[in-house]
Amino acid sequence: MDKKNEISCGCGQCGIELNDTSPKYSLMCACEDCRQALSWAEKNGGEKPKNILYSVYLRSDISNYFGLENMVATHLRDEATSTRVYCKKCYSCIAIDHVNYHNNVLMIQPDHCKQNFNVHIPPKAVINLQDHPDDFIELDSDTIPVFHSRKYPQERKRFLSIDPIAEFLAPPKTQAKGITLRDLISKIGTIKVLHLNKGEAL
Numbered sequence: 001m002d003k004k005n006e007i008s009c010g011c012g013q014c015g016i017e018l019n020d021t022s023p024k025y026s027l028m029c030a031c032e033d034c035r036q037a038l039s040w041a042e043k044n045g046g047e048k049p050k051n052i053l054y055s056v057y058l059r060s061d062i063s064n065y066f067g068l069e070n071m072v073a074t075h076l077r078d079e080a081t082s083t084r085v086y087c088k089k090c091y092s093c094i095a096i097d098h099v100n101y102h103n104n105v106l107m108i109q110p111d112h113c114k115q116n117f118n119v120h121i122p123p124k125a126v127i128n129l130q131d132h133p134d135d136f137i138e139l140d141s142d143t144i145p146v147f148h149s150r151k152y153p154q155e156r157k158r159f160l161s162i163d164p165i166a167e168f169l170a171p172p173k174t175q176a177k178g179i180t181l182r183d184l185i186s187k188i189g190t191i192k193v194l195h196l197n198k199g200e201a202l
């Protein structure tokens, strides 16, 4: 029983196992929603978020899961596009879905959950820098593509031109062998709406 395919919460009360553990791509995300979601979790006992979050995308193909009764699925507000799954005991965030993932990939932020396999690959871009609280921002690389926002068609086109992002922000070409994160979220049942105002500091 030494499979290296598990993502779990910090206290070990819930987690998922993946059929495909190879990271598809990663990004550094500075968006206010990620920060707000994790600050909400921090108030409940989770880790404090950094201003820019390492975010990695994996196939949404879950071979096994445990502690469903300890999972809570949340939306930041009524019109949310992301669904975040946390542990109700330690407030690790174990998986994130977004409407744009098309049930193909799921996202994790490895500083906010545990993994027993390698999820660290060089990020393809730094995104949503418009939301970063500082005026001047040091990045690990001065050649990595940066995106202030994705408000404009030029930015969206430039973002989707980074290989292999477009491939994974489209419906999957092959069906998941197990269940998808969306299937898991429907097993959790209700989605808790946090009713947080956009950009509001917690």
Ligand SMILES: [Zn+2]
Pocket (backbone or CB within 6 Å): 009, 010, 011, 012, 013, 014, 087, 088, 089, 090, 091, 092
């Ligand atoms: Zn936990």
Ligand SMILES: [Zn+2]
Pocket (backbone or CB within 6 Å): 029, 030, 031, 032, 033, 034, 035, 128
């Ligand atoms: Zn974000």
